[in-house]
Amino acid sequence: MITRRGFMKVLGGGLASAMALGGYAFAVEPLARLKVARYAFTPPGWTPGLKLRVVALADLHACEPWMSARRIASICKRANDLGGDVTVLLGDYATGMNLVTRYVHSSEWSKALSTLEAPLGVHAIMGNHDWWEDRTAQKNGGGETFGHRALAEVGISVYSNRAIRLEKDGFGFWIAGLEDQLALLPGRKWNRGSMGGLDDLDGTLAQVSDDAPVILLAHEPDIFPKVPSRVSLTFSGHTHGGQVRFIGHSPVVPSRFGDRYAYGHIVEEERNLIVSGGLGCSIAPIRFGVPPEIVVVDLG
Numbered sequence: 514m515i516t517r518r519g520f521m522k523v524l525g526g527g528l529a530s531a532m533a534l535g536g537y538a539f540a541v542e543p544l545a546r547l548k549v550a551r552y553a554f555t556p557p558g559w560t561p562g563l564k565l566r567v568v569a570l571a572d573l574h575a576c577e578p579w580m581s582a583r584r585i586a587s588i589c590k591r592a593n594d595l596g597g598d599v600t601v602l603l604g605d606y607a608t609g610m611n612l613v614t615r616y617v618h619s620s621e622w623s624k625a626l627s628t629l630e631a632p633l634g635v636h637a638i639m640g641n642h643d644w645w646e647d648r649t650a651q652k653n654g655g656g657e658t659f660g661h662r663a664l665a666e667v668g669i670s671v672y673s674n675r676a677i678r679l680e681k682d683g684f685g686f687w688i689a690g691l692e693d694q695l696a697l698l699p700g701r702k703w704n705r706g707s708m709g710g711l712d713d714l715d716g717t718l719a720q721v722s723d724d725a726p727v728i729l730l731a732h733e734p735d736i737f738p739k740v741p742s743r744v745s746l747t748f749s750g751h752t753h754g755g756q757v758r759f760i761g762h763s764p765v766v767p768s769r770f771g772d773r774y775a776y777g778h779i780v781e782e783e784r785n786l787i788v789s790g791g792l793g794c795s796i797a798p799i800r801f802g803v804p805p806e807i808v809v810v811d812l813g
């Protein structure tokens with residue numbers, strides 16, 4: 514039988530452990546950790562001889578103290594040091610939560626992102642929070658957000674259902690970027706009952722005019738079941754890996770597919786998806802088991 518003294522020791526130890534874990538999830542993992550998640554594979558139909566390194570950044574959610582412009586600049590420096598041929602930005606630059614000491618203006622986070630360098634350029638898409646935080650864009654039901662304009666002003670290409678052909682060592686490939694699938698909040702005349710998407714997968718892929726490999730940028734991974742095998746690799750963010758992850762499982766994931774597309778390299782019917790764990794925090798400044806990460810993918 515446990516004594517009162519023994520019970521109090523167990524209780525005290527449990528409370529201390531809970532406080533330590535909470536402190537780590539609140540102050541250490543979101544703020545002090547940064548890992549590089551590396552993947553290397555050759556997708557089906559990939560051009561023989563084409564070797565391509567893609568560096569991907571997702572879900573910055575710029576705000577202080579969690580993701581200041583200074584921290585974004587330091588992440589960009591680390592990304593530049595990884596030697597990517599091309600760098601892609603997967604959306605959600607706007608904060609997405611209220612537990613902040615200061616909101617970082619789009620002119621600040623875009624200036625920090627302008628320090629990114631890659632031989633074949635930096636290519637960006639928007640995320641749901643970039644749309645949700647822009648009242649004018651919500652009222653208009655489309656057009657450009659302040660995020661579109663901020664990135665364009667610092668020379669970063671933004672893709673809104675657009676594809677472009679690039680070349681490395683004489684081998685061609687395509688980057689195609691979708692507009693966000695949850696861009697418009699419910700309540701407007703065009704989407705009274707649910708989120709409204711501005712993505713156009715078919716129209717975007719129709720711009721691909723040859724057999725070169727296609728890399729698709731789509732903020733939310735929920736589009737993946739619709740992505741044809743013609744696409745060599747889809748990059749997504751949005752989920753933050755669930756933001757809390759235990760033994761490879763996330764109890765809460767912002768996806769209608771649950772944990773299926775929460776994080777990592779997913780292969781279905783020989784189609785490849787990489788879901789980044791992202792860099793910042795959404796809703797609450799907590800991360801546990803899924804530290805902020807830069808993704809590096811070596812193809813070919």
